[in-house]
Amino acid sequence: MAFKYRSNFLYAAFGLVTILLAIFLSGCWDRREINELAFLSSMAVDLEGEQRLLTYEFVRPVATGGGEKGGGTLNHRQATLRSGRGETLIDAGQQITTGLSRLVYLAHTNAVLVGEEMARRGLGEILDFVDRNPELRRTTLIMVTRGAAREVLTKVQGDIETTLGKEIMGLHKWVQSSGYGFIPTVNDVYFDLSSETATTVLPVVELSPQPFPPVIGAGTPSSGGGSGSTEGRVEEPETVRTVRLNGAGLFYHDKLVAWLDADQTRGWAWVRNKVRRAVLALPCQENNTKVAVDINEAHAEVSLDRQGEQLQGKIKLKVEGILLEQQCKLDFTREEAVKSLENRMAAQITVEISSALNQAKMAGTDVFGFGGALHRRYPEVWRQLEGRWNEEFKKLPVTVSVEAKLRRTGMTGRPWQPGAR
Amino acid sequence: MLLWIWHRLWRQATPGKQTSNEHALLITTRLEANIDSLKKTFGRSEDLVVREIELPGKKLALVYVETLIDRDVVQRDILRSLLALQALPLPGDEARFSRLIRARLTIGDLQEERLWSKVITGLLDGKAALMIEGFSRCLLLGIEGWEKRPVEEPANEVSIRGPREGFAENLATNISLIRRRLRAPELRFEAMSLGRRTHTKVVICYLEGLALKGVLEELRRRLQRIDIDGILESGYIEELIEDAPHSPFPQLNRTERPDKVVADLLEGRIAVLTDGTPFALLLPGSLFSQLHAPDDYYERWPLSIGIRLFRFLGLFIALLLPSLYVALTTFHQEMIPTPLAISIAAQREPAPYPAVVEALIMQVLFEILIEAGIRLPRAIGTAISIVGALVIGEAAVRAGLMSAAMVIVIAATAIASFTIPTFGLSQAVRMLRLPMIVMAGFLGLLGIFAGLTVILIHLVSLRSFGEPYLSPLAPFIWEAQKDLVVRVPWWAMLWRPVLSGWRDLRRMKPGLHPFITPRDKNAGDELETLLGKDNGNRVAARKKRKKRKGKLARKI
Numbered sequence: 005m006a007f008k009y010r011s012n013f014l015y016a017a018f019g020l021v022t023i024l025l026a027i028f029l030s031g032c033w034d035r036r037e038i039n040e041l042a043f044l045s046s047m048a049v050d051l052e053g054e055q056r057l058l059t060y061e062f063v064r065p066v067a068t069g070g071g072e073k074g075g076g077t078l079n080h081r082q083a084t085l086r087s088g089r090g091e092t093l094i095d096a097g098q099q100i101t102t103g104l105s106r107l108v109y110l111a112h113t114n115a116v117l118v119g120e121e122m123a124r125r126g127l128g129e130i131l132d133f134v135d136r137n138p139e140l141r142r143t144t145l146i147m148v149t150r151g152a153a154r155e156v157l158t159k160v161q162g163d164i165e166t167t168l169g170k171e172i173m174g175l176h177k178w179v180q181s182s183g184y185g186f187i188p189t190v191n192d193v194y195f196d197l198s199s200e201t202a203t204t205v206l207p208v209v210e211l212s213p214q215p216f217p218p219v220i221g222a223g224t225p226s227s228g229g230g231s232g233s234t235e236g237r238v239e240e241p242e243t244v245r246t247v248r249l250n251g252a253g254l255f256y257h258d259k260l261v262a263w264l265d266a267d268q269t270r271g272w273a274w275v276r277n278k279v280r281r282a283v284l285a286l287p288c289q290e291n292n293t294k295v296a297v298d299i300n301e302a303h304a305e306v307s308l309d310r311q312g313e314q315l316q317g318k319i320k321l322k323v324e325g326i327l328l329e330q331q332c333k334l335d336f337t338r339e340e341a342v343k344s345l346e347n348r349m350a351a352q353i354t355v356e357i358s359s360a361l362n363q364a365k366m367a368g369t370d371v372f373g374f375g376g377a378l379h380r381r382y383p384e385v386w387r388q389l390e391g392r393w394n395e396e397f398k399k400l401p402v403t404v405s406v407e408a409k410l411r412r413t414g415m416t417g418r419p420w421q422p423g424a425r
Numbered sequence: 426m427l428l429w430i431w432h433r434l435w436r437q438a439t440p441g442k443q444t445s446n447e448h449a450l451l452i453t454t455r456l457e458a459n460i461d462s463l464k465k466t467f468g469r470s471e472d473l474v475v476r477e478i479e480l481p482g483k484k485l486a487l488v489y490v491e492t493l494i495d496r497d498v499v500q501r502d503i504l505r506s507l508l509a510l511q512a513l514p515l516p517g518d519e520a521r522f523s524r525l526i527r528a529r530l531t532i533g534d535l536q537e538e539r540l541w542s543k544v545i546t547g548l549l550d551g552k553a554a555l556m557i558e559g560f561s562r563c564l565l566l567g568i569e570g571w572e573k574r575p576v577e578e579p580a581n582e583v584s585i586r587g588p589r590e591g592f593a594e595n596l597a598t599n600i601s602l603i604r605r606r607l608r609a610p611e612l613r614f615e616a617m618s619l620g621r622r623t624h625t626k627v628v629i630c631y632l633e634g635l636a637l638k639g640v641l642e643e644l645r646r647r648l649q650r651i652d653i654d655g656i657l658e659s660g661y662i663e664e665l666i667e668d669a670p671h672s673p674f675p676q677l678n679r680t681e682r683p684d685k686v687v688a689d690l691l692e693g694r695i696a697v698l699t700d701g702t703p704f705a706l707l708l709p710g711s712l713f714s715q716l717h718a719p720d721d722y723y724e725r726w727p728l729s730i731g732i733r734l735f736r737f738l739g740l741f742i743a744l745l746l747p748s749l750y751v752a753l754t755t756f757h758q759e760m761i762p763t764p765l766a767i768s769i770a771a772q773r774e775p776a777p778y779p780a781v782v783e784a785l786i787m788q789v790l791f792e793i794l795i796e797a798g799i800r801l802p803r804a805i806g807t808a809i810s811i812v813g814a815l816v817i818g819e820a821a822v823r824a825g826l827m828s829a830a831m832v833i834v835i836a837a838t839a840i841a842s843f844t845i846p847t848f849g850l851s852q853a854v855r856m857l858r859l860p861m862i863v864m865a866g867f868l869g870l871l872g873i874f875a876g877l878t879v880i881l882i883h884l885v886s887l888r889s890f891g892e893p894y895l896s897p898l899a900p901f902i903w904e905a906q907k908d909l910v911v912r913v914p915w916w917a918m919l920w921r922p923v924l925s926g927w928r929d930l931r932r933m934k935p936g937l938h939p940f941i942t943p944r945d946k947n948a949g950d951e952l953e954t955l956l957g958k959d960n961g962n963r964v965a966a967r968k969k970r971k972k973r974k975g976k977l978a979r980k981i
């Protein structure tokens with residue numbers, strides 16, 4: 005009996021010691037305290053000659069609730085910038101770690117900015133870097149800059165957000181409701197580049213200097229205030245450098261080939277269903293006045309027809325809008341007025357689309373997805389044209405038909421006139 | 426080496442046969458000798474009273490332990506009755522005299538005893554022994570009476586809605602609390618006395634015809650096995666009869682609420698009451714029954730479901746929150762939302778210790794605080810709670826010893842651990858939290874899942890008197906899901922729990938849904954016959970069913 009007890013106890017003790025040793029001797033080799041990490045918020049990738057220049061924007065952790073002196077500070081960016089140069093991206097990244105007291109932690113990276121030169125060279129290595137690294141996510145946003153990306157990253161000042169990465173996250177979330185842009189994730193880019201046409205469009209992010217304080221000439225003393233309590237405002241207006249999206253870069257395969265301006269970007273966005281909301285400012289009949297229509301529904305279809313040997317591209321777009329503002333005095337309870345406005349809406353959108361289309365055709369990059377449409381509709385034709393589709397696309401005649409509808413005229417019907425009841 | 430010492434101690438500690446067989450003797454016919462012998466047995470105990478009474482031609486002695494009896498009864502009922510005998514002619518032989526005394530004494534509980542051992546036990550139970558010169562038996566008179574704590578609200582199992590009575594230390598009081606709630610003649614109380622020296626009364630309480638015979642048999646066997654010098658609390662018994670003595674999880678439910686005992690009795694379970702403690706044991710126990718509070722059954726059922734869900738969530742928070750926090754902040758920072766990660770990083774900026782150490786320190790401090798809170802004299806309680814709150818909370822953060830997030834985590838954990846209604850389970854969870862934190866600190870989420878797996882394996886392998894500990898979840902029993910997370914309304918709780926109550930499964934007449942209109946008031950009977958409670962009436966039921974098929978179909 006005693007022997008049995010003893011052996012059981014021995015086995016248990018042995019097992020326990022083994023397990024404990026296995027746990028404790030292996031140590032916490034993977035342990036990294038959260039306050040020993042340098043959280044990357046965004047990064048800029050540039051090409052300098054043959055060297056890659058990597059600029060990292062780290063979040064500087066600041067305890068919440070403390071330190072702020074109140075609203076209206078010029079720059080409360082809480083970021084630290086480091087850059088490194090190297091033959092490859094990871095090489096450049098390694099150079100950064102030699103000057104950093106913390107472990108570079110990429111998992112919370114929000115955005116990758118690609119400089120112009122790098123974009124012309126090709127996105128491939130960046131995509132590979134993001135995809136291969138276990139920390140970086142495919143949901144990282146990616147965009148291009150005109151000129152060097154590090155210019156934007158280093159010169160931007162935070163006025164709402166504390167880091168550029170956060171700023172771009174916010175843009176990503178809300179910019180589509182202006183219709184002027186769209187920030188894709190790395191995953192979207194992969195998706196685009198693996199489609200038939202292997203093209204993509206990345207938005208351009210640029211510095212936009214804003215006067216600060218925002219009112220021009222705010223240095224003048226406030227008129228209504230008392231004598232003693234005027235605040236000692238800075239006399240000359242400063243500028244605060246924020247970022248904005250302006251236009252987009254067209255890519256053929258992973259290489260930047262052309263730019264779109266803001267309107268053209270919206271033209272492209274209409275076709276690829278990237279517009280969630282947009283405002284059209286349309287001319288009224290009267291002298292120089294405008295009507296503003298808020299588009300809240302847009303759906304586009306891209307298709308291809310074949311008549312004999314001739315291919316014919318078709319873009320069909322249906323939009324619906326609400327009248328939000330008018331400077332003239334048109335009575336939109338009358339059908340003619342609505343009809344004519346709808347025609348003007350369609351015309352303006354058509355102009356935007358055609359402009360973007362021309363730009364894309366000139367660059368020979370099918371960012372509208374005609375290739376895919378052809379593949380779906382006439383697979384055998386696609387197989388013939390597949391190799392030289394970008395040449396074919398340059399010659400492709402495209403008709404754009406926009407069907408615009410004005411659904412509501414806002415909260416009122418007839419325009420307001422003095423004396424009207 | 427340690428083993429050897431352990432075994433040495435074990436052997437030494439095994440008690441030899443007690444040398445007290447002298448009480449198996451009979452009492453003698455000589456009163457003097459008897460009294461001497463009693464005095465010898467009790468030694469110099471102050472409270473043994475021997476009152477000698479002279480009746481014409483007879484010498485009597487009334488012996489009792491003064492502190493265990495009701496003095497009024499002695500004076501009013503015994504002495505007065507005995508003195509009244511002085512006027513009567515007294516019969517000489519034993520049987521007739523005994524009959525006379527029985528007729529004259531105004532005492533309800535009266536029995537004759539010849540064995541010394543029984544007499545002594547009787548005296549210690551609060552009985553008085555009436556010894557008569559020349560008689561070979563003595564009379565034991567039940568006149569127990571001692572200080573009792575009144576029935577009060579149970580301190581540890583508070584309920585918002587439900588009876589306020591809790592068990593007291595006195596066994597008779599506790600039995601009466603149960604009897605008063607369950608006026609069934611099938612209710613059984615089987616008494617036995619445990620503890621070689623304490624002779625603690627232990628009562629097995631069950632419903633005849635409902636409690637499972639096998640479980641009952643097993644319980645009796647395990648209780649009879651017990652041979653220990655003293656039983657001071659039901660915890661002694663619990664540890665001596667439970668199935669897995671090394672487990673941190675309590676395998677018997679304990680309660681100080683008579684309503685809970687009755688509810689379990691009605692489900693076919695068995696209660697063990699111990700004299701001297703307000704805690705009753707309920708068996709077979711299971712994990713989930715310890716997560717159910719009496720309020721669940723008294724409060725409206727949809728709310729009960731919600732509250733139960735929160736309680737189950739509370740169990741997981743209590744077990745896992747600190748370890749999850751440690752794992753996420755030291756291994757898996759990518760799983761924290763970016764703003765939170767940065768804010769935690771900022772808070773941890775001045776923290777001197779790794780998160781694991783921080784969690785362990787906080788946890789240990791917190792456990793100490795709880796323990797201190799229990800042991801404290803009540804008057805200092807508030808002072809200590811203020812100090813505890815300030816020191817462990819605010820000041821530790823201010824001083825840069827702890828990060829604020831950790832304080833929040835520990836506080837949330839502490840609160841969550843008190844949602845578990847039974848203290849035993851709550852303690853088990855609290856104690857398992859520490860190894861979980863260590864596992865999380867070394868292996869991250871992997872460690873947590875390893876720990877959880879070990880706990881789960883252990884839980885699944887546990888049984889309490891034959892009933893799987895995780896039932897009705899781990900052997901999944903569909904019928905019992907009515908009272909696991911969900912608590913169905915009473916009119917739908919048609920069946921008793923299958924595992925413990927299968928000897929009489931039907932709990933109520935079906936069709937008690939209050940919405941049934943008077944026209945349908947016989948629907949319950951119909952359903953009952955259809956469901957075939959009464960096998961003899963099958964044929965009749967079938968006939969009835971045919972006749973009313975259409976009507977019933979509409980109803981259902």
